[in-house]
Amino acid sequence: MTRRTIAIWAAILLAAWFLVPPLFGFRGWEWHQKLVLEVETPSGIKRGGSTVEIHARTEPNWLPISAAGGIQSYVKGESAFVEVAPGKYLFAILDYASGTDRAFSTFPEVGTDGYRRASAMKTFRGTRVVARDKYPDFVTFDDISNPKSIKRVDPDNLSATFGPGVALKGVTLTITDEPVTDSAVEKVLPWLADFYTVPLVNPNQRTQNPPDLLIRSITSGAFKTKGQG
Template identity: 30%
Template sequence: MKGGAKALGIVVTLAVLAGGSIWWNFYNVHVRYRLTLEVQDGDKLKAGSSVIDLSYNIEPSWSPSQYNSFPRVVGYAPTVDLGEKGLLFLTFSDAIRTAAQSAERNKQVFCLFDDIGCLPFAAYRVSGGAADYARKKTALEDLLRQSGPRDVPFVTLPQLIRFVDIDGEHKYVDLSPDDLVASFGPGVKLKRVVLQLTNDPVTPRPEIWPQWLKEKGQMSAVLKGYQND
């Protein structure tokens, strides 16, 4: 009887230690920031802002998934309403870059996450080039010590898009942050993209989105973060 109780105690202790080890070594670091797009439309300045929350996984070097560099996003893509000209979206997808643009982007920020995950590192000029446990943890700790609004270099931005209704299909076109005129017409220019770490609540889905886009599942990988409608 005593031997059985002792064995049970050992099993329980090992289970607690194992659970504690997992809790200590596997966790997420949350980085929440407000992203604001300012667009010059003729003599008017128009803006769209959204608070999103990114969850970066921290795992030990022996974990097979330690090199996952894609943080989970909760929130909705910042959207600028340009009236009859349409809506401008800053998506959660990586931008399409030329070799020269990729080289310039890498000069601006050394970062191993995807574009949306690298944005705060680019804004605060903090290195995000960390894959292993210790350096990834240190990079995020360094980032979270930053404060204040910062301009984001255009070359580090995720994909910018607008929707074009062709034959009743909602297709989107990729936009260059340096040339919005090609899609929206004369006088339209991306003036600034501002990022600021914040504790504000995540911004709800924009009411200006068309009804079809508000439907569950529509464009979820591009405009809607994890677990959103």
């Protein structure tokens, strides 16, 4: 096979890679979004955030699978967090809404349906306050060096966890060109690599009544997607 023939076939395959999937109903989009937490404390306003990469895709309606015709997404990045007081941190864990759900609900004007919104996110840029019902789950650690000391935080009552004068002022989401945040959370939680396949807390541990199923199921994936960095 000559170099010319190889070059022709390479061009054909490259074109097929980009053109064939849309023709059959497969579509995909990517964008970066930044979640920022703003906390009021006795020593002033504290802010912390993280930029993640969203990968959204759709399978065509003709596929015999339950997800056909809908938009699925996954996140690459780290959870947003803020140091409320020395050694005391508030984390917004990564969850299913960290992908398209929170972005689409926060910026509904970018499109009338999921497909148009996903397409628009590639070029749209803006910041908006996240609605209360689209907040992520919040957690902290009594001892930041001990993953088993994790506990849920009520966003409407941070003072119950962090003391008087501490309150969550708001959460914002920005569609941005900033690079994905990398390794910031590992500097605070150096034990992350040990808990990707097992929960931070023993599922049989009964420290609460009723037991908090979220806390009993959390792994390191709630703070950083595996394989990043």
